[in-house]
Amino acid sequence: MYVTDPSRAHPPSASGHTHARALDSDGTPVITTSGLTKVYRSRGREVTALDGVDLHVREGEVYGVIGQSGAGKSSLIRCVNLLERPTTGTVTVAGQDLTALAGRGSRASRELRRARSRIGMVFQHFNLLSTRTVQDNVELPLEILGTPGRERSRKALELLDLVGLSGQAKAYPAQLSGGQKQRVGIARALAGDPKVLLSDEATSALDPETTRSVLQLLRDLNRQLGLTVLLITHEMDVVKSICDSAALMENGRIVESGTVSELLATPGSELAAALFPVSGDASGDDRTVIDVTFHGDAAARPVISQLSRTYNIDISILGAAMDTVAGRQVGRMRIELPGGYEENVVPIGFLREQGLRLDVLGQEPLLLTGGAK
Amino acid sequence: MRPLLEQACWDTFYMVGWSTLIAVAGGLPLGILLVLTDRGGLLRNVVANKVIGQVVNVARSMPFIILMVALMGFTRTITGTTIGREAAIVPLAIGAIPFFARLVETAVREVDHGLVEAVQAMGGNTWTVVRRVLVPESLPSLISSATTTVVALIGYSAMAGTVGAGGLGDIAIRYGYQRFETGLMWITVAVLAVVISVIQFAGDHAARTLHRRGGGSGAVLGLRLLKPRPKPAGTDEPATADVGKAA
Numbered sequence: 001m002y003v004t005d006p007s008r009a010h011p012p013s014a015s016g017h018t019h020a021r022a023l024d025s026d027g028t029p030v031i032t033t034s035g036l037t038k039v040y041r042s043r044g045r046e047v048t049a050l051d052g053v054d055l056h057v058r059e060g061e062v063y064g065v066i067g068q069s070g071a072g073k074s075s076l077i078r079c080v081n082l083l084e085r086p087t088t089g090t091v092t093v094a095g096q097d098l099t100a101l102a103g104r105g106s107r108a109s110r111e112l113r114r115a116r117s118r119i120g121m122v123f124q125h126f127n128l129l130s131t132r133t134v135q136d137n138v139e140l141p142l143e144i145l146g147t148p149g150r151e152r153s154r155k156a157l158e159l160l161d162l163v164g165l166s167g168q169a170k171a172y173p174a175q176l177s178g179g180q181k182q183r184v185g186i187a188r189a190l191a192g193d194p195k196v197l198l199s200d201e202a203t204s205a206l207d208p209e210t211t212r213s214v215l216q217l218l219r220d221l222n223r224q225l226g227l228t229v230l231l232i233t234h235e236m237d238v239v240k241s242i243c244d245s246a247a248l249m250e251n252g253r254i255v256e257s258g259t260v261s262e263l264l265a266t267p268g269s270e271l272a273a274a275l276f277p278v279s280g281d282a283s284g285d286d287r288t289v290i291d292v293t294f295h296g297d298a299a300a301r302p303v304i305s306q307l308s309r310t311y312n313i314d315i316s317i318l319g320a321a322m323d324t325v326a327g328r329q330v331g332r333m334r335i336e337l338p339g340g341y342e343e344n345v346v347p348i349g350f351l352r353e354q355g356l357r358l359d360v361l362g363q364e365p366l367l368l369t370g371g372a373k
Numbered sequence: 374m375r376p377l378l379e380q381a382c383w384d385t386f387y388m389v390g391w392s393t394l395i396a397v398a399g400g401l402p403l404g405i406l407l408v409l410t411d412r413g414g415l416l417r418n419v420v421a422n423k424v425i426g427q428v429v430n431v432a433r434s435m436p437f438i439i440l441m442v443a444l445m446g447f448t449r450t451i452t453g454t455t456i457g458r459e460a461a462i463v464p465l466a467i468g469a470i471p472f473f474a475r476l477v478e479t480a481v482r483e484v485d486h487g488l489v490e491a492v493q494a495m496g497g498n499t500w501t502v503v504r505r506v507l508v509p510e511s512l513p514s515l516i517s518s519a520t521t522t523v524v525a526l527i528g529y530s531a532m533a534g535t536v537g538a539g540g541l542g543d544i545a546i547r548y549g550y551q552r553f554e555t556g557l558m559w560i561t562v563a564v565l566a567v568v569i570s571v572i573q574f575a576g577d578h579a580a581r582t583l584h585r586r587g588g589g590s591g592a593v594l595g596l597r598l599l600k601p602r603p604k605p606a607g608t609d610e611p612a613t614a615d616v617g618k619a620a
Contacts, residue, residue, distance in 0.1 A: 117496030127491035
């Protein structure tokens, strides 16, 4: 006789991963935190690292949490697999309430440890055992799971092949470059067939070139294996290059969050501005400078060109930050139209009709449609 | 004189060998426990940590000769006697346990906490952390610590002569010093010096070999021995740009 728990509307599917990337706003949440707080007490002083964090990471997406040092990102990702015990709030991963499994005291219960083994984690400083070979490092999680020897080495070699290190199985970590070490770290994180990968500043100790290749690997794994990736970073480029969704953390709170497209659609979004920075000043008086934000369907049409032809005006592009995300062009562009604002009311109206979000510089109070900061 | 020295050598090896084994068996878990129960450890327990720490401190502050006398009753219950080689092993081992435990504590503390975290994130329990991370990663330091303990035990064992256990130190004191046989005394000291050098060399070699295994570069052994690089275990950083840059 089973009692159905209504709070677990999405039980973990035992079947294979979803290979298609369905990223509707109502996708199944794989990681959910609600009302998460973490307060550190040391010598009578209290430091609040997390202050009521609600996070929803959908299945199959790459979710980036960005913020400065001390914003609470590290505490957040450590609370997701309960390496840090949250002070209050709940963490649900793949339908399982981990906070309920925590057990008494500071030690992890058997159930929690089992749940952890299904969550991969990648670290900034790789955290590979220096006394084990690359292959033995990848086998470690399997040893913990009790996988038999032959099966372990088969799996480890397969994973090393997947991350492009098949030739290095017998090498020791000290013989590898930073990027190779992180690939080993990723292979190790995948050994337990996780649905979820946590990445704690995985590329912050790497040079830009290596960072790109490691991010590309994470992206590929996300697509090939349907792996959900939650990453924390302080580098906007990381979010820009691989994240489907992002959240901005400040002082232990999430101040903005959403898919990249949603963020762009949000007026005054700091994340959108940081992801797609535009600059450039008007080339003279009597010009109208407009920031155009492309998101949604309008992004697929050559709107600027249409504007120019329809109204026969010369448009200068002062600056632009465009990207192709999931096959759509998104980003922002700063354009300049001749004449003052009053003369350009009609073209501006045209752009609005195309579904673009416009910010006319110097006209904010008048034109920002709600939600202005 | 030959048989005398020979017998003394064997007595020393016998006492030091057994007491080292016991000291390692007792000191290793104790040292690890000191790290685990400490603040921020996996088995955080302030009371246990304080108690173990104090016991270790008291035992270490006790001069060996006094420890030997103080433990007489205990020695008798274990070996049935308070004199001879077997009887000397008990105080030697008990004196060396806290000594080795402190060295173990220092060695294990050096292990990067990130590695512990990684194993926890894989679902490993405390025992897994100890067995797969703390001990293997600190092994070179642990071997150095054991070497230091052996050398210290050879020193202590000289005093074991007072309970009639024999050994090299005993020969040097009784025959050499007290009977003014200066020649024999120097020979004994020379033998001790050789024994200790060999042990130290072997220990260093073992530690370095293990360390190198994790430290990469397959440099020729001889070259490394000529140019020893005193580096603590687990701190080897490759020449890539992945150091520093904390989040």
